[in-house]
Amino acid sequence: MLINQFLLLGAALFALGVYGVLSRRNAVLVLLSVELMLAAVNINLVVFDIALGDTLAGGQIFALFVIAIAAAEVGIGLAIVLLIYRNRHSANVDELDLMKL
Amino acid sequence: MPLIALTAGDWFGQVENWVFLVIALVMLVGSFRVVTSPNVVHAVLALVAALAASAALFLLLGAEFVAWTVVLVYIGAVVVLFLFGIMITRAPLGHETALSHPFRVRAGAALVSGALFLLIGGALLDAFSGQRIEEPATATRTADIGQSMFERFVIPFEVVSVVLLAALIGGIVLARRDPESTVAGEGSR
Numbered sequence: 001m002l003i004n005q006f007l008l009l010g011a012a013l014f015a016l017g018v019y020g021v022l023s024r025r026n027a028v029l030v031l032l033s034v035e036l037m038l039a040a041v042n043i044n045l046v047v048f049d050i051a052l053g054d055t056l057a058g059g060q061i062f063a064l065f066v067i068a069i070a071a072a073e074v075g076i077g078l079a080i081v082l083l084i085y086r087n088r089h090s091a092n093v094d095e096l097d098l099m100k101l
Numbered sequence: 102m103p104l105i106a107l108t109a110g111d112w113f114g115q116v117e118n119w120v121f122l123v124i125a126l127v128m129l130v131g132s133f134r135v136v137t138s139p140n141v142v143h144a145v146l147a148l149v150a151a152l153a154a155s156a157a158l159f160l161l162l163g164a165e166f167v168a169w170t171v172v173l174v175y176i177g178a179v180v181v182l183f184l185f186g187i188m189i190t191r192a193p194l195g196h197e198t199a200l201s202h203p204f205r206v207r208a209g210a211a212l213v214s215g216a217l218f219l220l221i222g223g224a225l226l227d228a229f230s231g232q233r234i235e236e237p238a239t240a241t242r243t244a245d246i247g248q249s250m251f252e253r254f255v256i257p258f259e260v261v262s263v264v265l266l267a268a269l270i271g272g273i274v275l276a277r278r279d280p281e282s283t284v285a286g287e288g289s290r
Contacts, residue, residue, distance in 0.1 A: 001117060001234045006158070007225045009125050013132055013151075015218035020136030022210030026200050028186050029141065032148055035179065036132050039155050042167070050162045050241075051234045056249045057241055063167050064250075067174050068261050072268035074179050078186040079275035085190040086278075094202065 006047040013040035027081045027091045031074060038070045120161060128154035139200060145183050152176055163240040 013036055020033025042063045049059025085091045112118055131150035138144040152175045159168035201207060250258055 001115065001121065002112070003229045003232045003234055004225055005118070005121060005125075006162075006234075007229060008222055009128065009158075011218055011221040011225060012129060014221070015214040016129075016132045016136055018217055019210050019214035022213060023136065023201050023207040025202050026141065028183065028190060029144060029200060031186075032144060032183060033136055035148060035175075036135060036151065039152060039175075042171070043155060043158060046159055046162055046164045046167055047234070050164065051232075053235075056253055057246050058249070058254075060164050060167050060241060060246060061250050061254050063164075064170055064246075065257060065261055067167075067170055068265060071174055071179055072265050074182055075268050075272040076275070078182060079272040081186060082189055082276050091190045092199075 003047065003051050006043060010040045010043040010047070013037075013043065025092050025094060027084070027093050028078070030093060031077045031081070034077075035070065035074070038066055042066055117161060121158075124154050124157045124161065127151075128158070137201075141187050141200065142184070145180060145187065148183070149176055149180055152180075162234075165240045166243045166246050 017033045017035075017037035017040060020036060021030055024030050024033060045059040045063045045066070047059075049057060049063075052059075081091055084096065088096065090096075128151050131147045131154060134147035135144050135151060138147060152171060156168040156171040156176075159165070159171065202210075
């Protein structure tokens with residue numbers, strides 16, 4: 001197996017996540033695209049860990065940390081989206097222009 | 102790492118590369134549906150497919166503990182949380198084009214992400230071309246991961262537990278309805 005086949009897959013996943021963040025209008029779907037980007041990062045961490053043969057398994061452990069932080073991020077993010085929905089009756093990111101001059 | 106020329110015939114001769122191609126196809130189609138699907142629930146289910154494919158990729162690489170953690174935490178918990186979020190915010194469930202920005206913005210987004218992919222891909226081809234991963238003889242033992250995490254990485258581990266506690270409390274505080282405002286402004290929910 002080549003290293004690049006995994007890294008290019010991770011890059012494609014990250015690019016799709018960036019596309020989703022920029023093109024989605026609904027805040028929940030923006031968070032969903034952020035999850036895709038984090039999954040791409042996890043792939044890179046694990047692939048480099050295996051490729052370098054780390055005896056401490058540092059890449060895998062950092063992937064686990066990324067997963068834990070992602071879970072916390074989704075919880076907080078959805079709570080914020082819920083709060084915005086409750087106050088503004090909309091979860092569309094282009095309608096949240098309260099701080100625009 | 103030794104630079105060994107690898108022909109296409111060699112590459113396709115290895116059975117794990119065929120497994121990789123199947124996984125990559127599922128992952129790319131799934132993640133494409135996540136960012137383009139006109140239906141919110143379908144987008145979340147496509148995310149399940151993409152994350153399951155990434156778990157399969159970790160299994161292919163012998164990172165078993167990470168693979169099952171992805172299944173448990175992402176597919177088990179995060180996706181359910183997303184489905185709850187969709188239900189609570191009453192995102193339009195039918196076919197709705199308004200889930201995405203208009204075509205002009207989407208074209209710009211496609212341009213940006215395509216340029217990003219070309220940039221990263223070019224850098225990767227430049228840096229890691231021809232380098233191979235040795236076939237992992239055995240899977241990474243979960244005991245080794247635990248040993249490393251609780252010896253070398255114990256402080257980050259504790260910090261992550263504090264972060265999770267903060268997220269738990271923050272989520273409750275943010276999402277909870279204020280008792281007085283419920284009584285006073287009942288009509289404005």
